Amino acid sequence: MSSSPIAFTAAAPAGPTAGGSAAGARPKLERAYLELRHPPPDGGTSTPGPRLDKIEFQFNPKELTLAKSATWERKTARGAKTAGPAEFKGPEPSKLTLEMFFDATALQDHKVVASVEQLFACCVPTDQTHQKKKGTPPFVIFxxxxxxxxxxxxSQVQAKYTLFTAGGLPIRAVCQVTLEELAAGLPGQNPTSGALSARRVHHVVTGDTLPxxxxxxxxxxxxWRAIAEANDIDDPMRLTPGRTLLLPAAEELGS
Structure with a gap:
């Protein structure tokens, strides 16, 4: 049993390699992204809804910081000379902190400002939930x-603009983004939660079905239901060739 509740697992190769299928070729470059999901319309924190949007990393992160903590409490009787035994109260939500770097020095356009505004929008309620007076920001998956x-x-976005055009337009930014776990025990999560799970990627071909x-x-x-839920699929018998599917890790099926 691992001493750490957070575990990184090596993912299986996702698709063809950059230099063809020759042995020893470097794997295909995969871009990181934040998937935005619709929150439940009632403003709760149950299973996330359909995909709302995605925020792509212009450059993949150099590092990821995962944090997991637990709450303990000590009750000491009045007049006691020593502290009482620690009592476990439960786990705290996991947190993932990462850095997103945006640069538009080549074109000197508004893309950096637009990307930062897209991140800031993750901290305000979606239009759908706001209209129902149960405002909830989008759910996010890295x-x-x-x-x-x-x-x-x-839970937090901190943007620092580091380069500007002669007219004052920001064309380079470094953003520190903190994601916080919604709640332990949501469908599809393991008991430690917070871990980055290994999921294979499958490219649909003619004849594929979820079963x-x-x-x-x-x-x-x-x-097949686990694959359908991970990819927002309603009809398990109809898959479009060329579509990319995420295949959940086997340990997620029983959660």
């Missing part, structure tokens, strides 16, 4: 190749 983060929300993929991946065609 993806990088076959790695998938927990379902969470953006067939589930049998190939897990040995159980009935596990």
């Amino acid at each position: 993806h990088w190749g076959g790695l998938t983060g927990f379902v969470g929300f953006v 067939l993929l589930a049998f190939r991946e897990y040995g159980d065609p009935a596990a």
Whole structure:
């Protein structure tokens, strides 16, 4: 048993390699991105809704910082000379901190400002929930190749503009983004949550169905529902060739 509740797992190769299929070729470059999901219309924190948008990393992060903590309490009787035993109160939400770097020095356009505003928008309610007077920001999931983060929300965005045009337009920015886990026990999460799970990527070909993929991946065609939920699929028998699917790790199926 690992001493750390946070574990990084090597993901399986996602798609063809950059130099063809030759052995030893460097793997294809995968761009990290933040997937934005619609929150439930009632403003709750249950299973996230359909995809709302995505924020792509212009440059992949150099590092990721994961944090997980637990709450303990000591009750000491009045007049006691020593502290009482520690009592476990429960785990705290996991946090993922990452850096996003944006640069538009080549074109000197508004793309950097637009990207920062898109991140800031993750901290305000979506139009759909605002109209129903139960304002909730979008749910966010970090993806990088076959790695998938927990379902969470953006708790903080700090943007620093570091380069400007002669007219004062920001064309370079460094953003510190903190994602916080919604709650332990959401569907699709393991007991430690917070971990980046390894998920394989499958490119749909003619004849593919979710039960067939589930049998190939897990040995159980009935596990197609896990693939459907991970990819917002309503009809398991109709898949468009060329579509990219995330295949959840086997340990996620029982959660």
